[in-house]
Amino acid sequence: MSGWLKVIGLGPGNEALITPEAQAALDAATDAVGYIPYVARLENRPGLVKHASDNRVEIERARHALEMAAAGRRVAVVSSGDPGVFAMAAAIFEALEEGPEDWRALDLEVLPGITAMLAASALIGAPLGHDFCAINLSDNLKPWALIEKRLRLAVEADFAMAFYNPRSKSRPEGFVRTLEILRDACGDSRPVIFARAVTTPEEEIRVVPLTEARPDMADMRTMVIVGSSQTRIITREGAPLVYTPRSA
Amino acid sequence: MSGWLKVIGLGPGNEALITPEAQAALDAATDAVGYIPYVARLENRPGLVKHASDNRVEIERARHALEMAAAGRRVAVVSSGDPGVFAMAAAIFEALEEGPEDWRALDLEVLPGITAMLAASALIGAPLGHDFCAINLSDNLKPWALIEKRLRLAVEADFAMAFYNPRSKSRPEGFVRTLEILRDACGDSRPVIFARAVTTPEEEIRVVPLTEARPDMADMRTMVIVGSSQTRIITREGAPLVYTPRSA
Structure with a gap:
């Protein structure tokens, strides 16, 4: 089983604004990575490891997520709103560009969300x-x-x-x-x-x-x-x- | 039973990007109003009347939707993407502002979507x-x-x-x-x-x-x-x- 990394937008807060695409990815993940209040929005379930971190450590968080995906985990990086609007997607690509060459071959997707x-x-x-x-x-x-x-x-x-x-x-x-x-x-x-x-x-x-x-x-x-x-x-x-x- | 009007974003095309909030509103509507290809995306079902119209008639379409809601229908105005981004929401408010005073008391909501x-x-x-x-x-x-x-x-x-x-x-x-x-x-x-x-x-x-x-x-x-x-x-x-x- 090979790993993947999906950068997922949880929308602004209301659960009815999470897209089915995002929900399916969350349900399939082995690891959830993100800022503390966003990871806290995810339901606890067996098989999901939560990795919550503080604000302003986006690059460290991005590297950790990429490392886990490279090691075969199915990693959901969660942002509030849309991950491509002032959120984790840019940090993931910054870390990817600076990181080891083999990260570029990772199965990597950005799943849009309703931005604030x-x-x-x-x-x-x-x-x-x-x-x-x-x-x-x-x-x-x-x-x-x-x-x-x-x-x-x-x-x-x-x-x-x-x-x-x-x-x-x-x-x-x-x-x-x-x-x-x-x-x-x-x-x-x-x-x-x-x-x-x-x-x-x-x-x-x-x-x-x-x-x-x-x-x-x-x-x-x-x-x-x-x-x-x-x-x-x-x-x-x-x-x-x-x-x-x-x-x- | 009183009418309502919801201006709904269907997202860019993939059904897995329609929010549960938008889907629930579509399921409860009696009438769907919009540009031909967007209305065509909705499933036919008993109890839903589809009103598809051509491009460039946004204000006429908006008035028609407001009239039906005022008459007690549950009206879904559908746009691709997000209705607030170069789509039907602004046209609805233009028609509302120019229209009869009692339209301002309508039960009216905009439901966001994933914009293109x-x-x-x-x-x-x-x-x-x-x-x-x-x-x-x-x-x-x-x-x-x-x-x-x-x-x-x-x-x-x-x-x-x-x-x-x-x-x-x-x-x-x-x-x-x-x-x-x-x-x-x-x-x-x-x-x-x-x-x-x-x-x-x-x-x-x-x-x-x-x-x-x-x-x-x-x-x-x-x-x-x-x-x-x-x-x-x-x-x-x-x-x-x-x-x-x-x-x-």
Whole structure:
């Protein structure tokens, strides 16, 4: 029996958003590898060994997964959302490229999942309904100047914008600066969506005008979506709907 | 019994990529509304009326779906991929905003799906593994000058780029121009991925350097992904892997 490695997206939290393809791979795995809270989402069963690790050790985790697959294990590397969007897939390929040549012959697949921005977008309407960009606001691995440049160009392009990892306890100043840049560059009161822990019991969503968005409205479990200049709000009883028209 | 409207993402084609949430909604619907090939994907069953319509009539289709839900039907509006990404959700909200006030009280939900760019990305590696943008190259509803502006700014921001609707028979010149702009603005041979009919029996994927990309490599069923300046190719036996590192 030969090993494999599948990089699997678990979706944003709701089990009904895990694809049958992903579920079948999880059911066939001998080992599950990932960040502690994601591995904790998997059911315990005989024959499945869980390897949970802390944040910020993605490359070590990727190497471990590749080593186990090379040794004949059936390894599921799990990410929240989609593994190809600010998650484990890129780390796996970084480790693969730097690793032993024979890793390139491994049976390796990426199985897509529902990424947080699209789950959040669906819950509030269709704010990413036309051209948009996705930016990781963490400056752990790239210079802050690059993030700032992308923010300004994204506004100039009039993209709707989805921000992952907006704010950590250790680096709260980045999101403060992000909101300042957006207010400066946009100069309007376009809607900002703060969508926290979407599709889980802790889900919280609110929509505020950019002029009223505050840094403490986001934490690391929050997805932030900023409309383009054309994004519209439909008021109704209860939560409003936010969408970006197809002509935007 | 009161009506509802759910805007449902069927994913890129493979039935194992339809979420259980979407499948449950399809099973409970009395009416399915959508573009002919997407409605054709649904199983026929007693109690389900199919309303298939041609392309380019999205607003009429949206109004019809809203009218049926208001009349007490359980209406599934189906899109390929994710309904919030260049699909039916924005059209539904456009029709809702222009329509009668009581439509705003409808029981209305958007159910996310696996969008084509993320399915294509997973098949080739992780080319959208860091900051990226998604642009609809169709100029049916927006001026070509806006598309061109976004392309140039996206290159300046060094986003990886995903292009939907790259080329139709009636407007072949847009994608010719897109490739010219990219070659001019990028000035390098970064990888371009042509991913056609992903996860279906007609699936075809190829990776070429930007300098060798040709307009006829894409049609309306093709998703085009262009790497950032940092996107890497891992060669191996068989298809190469393409990924954008987390520091890009």
